[in-house]
Amino acid sequence: MEAVSYSALRKNLKHYLQQVNDDATTLLITNRDNADDTAVLMSKRDYDSMTETLRIVSNPALMDKLRRGQEQIAVAKTKQHELIESND
Template sequence: MEAVSYSVLRKNLRSYLQQVNDDATTLLVTNRDNADDAAVLMSKRDYDSMIETLRIMSNPTLMDKIRRGKEQITAGKTKQHELIKPND
């Protein structure tokens, strides 16, 4: 993760925003005066994805269904079918 000071971020905000959105990178924004006063900049798309992953992983019922599905795939207890088209 790249680190950049608050003042450098402020001067180059547009390019840093483009970087985190185009490259799916995160950026650590630091404060020279207070090392504990830091933040992470990431794209909204990556943030939404991370939150959704945390939501899924914190749901025991859903995680159990995912585990059972993986076990069925490993055991060969699945079958392939054509996708159902809407309005069919």
């Protein structure tokens, strides 16, 4: 993870915003006056992905379904079918 000072971020905000969006990287924003005053900048796309992953991992019932599905795939107990279209 690249680190950048708060003042450098302010001077080059457009560049750093483009960088985290284009490269899917995170950026550590530091404050030389207070080491505890730091933040992380990431793209909205990466943030959404991370929060969705956390939601799935924190749901025991969903994780159980995923594990059972992985086990079925591992022992070739799967069936292929056409996509079911929703009437929504």
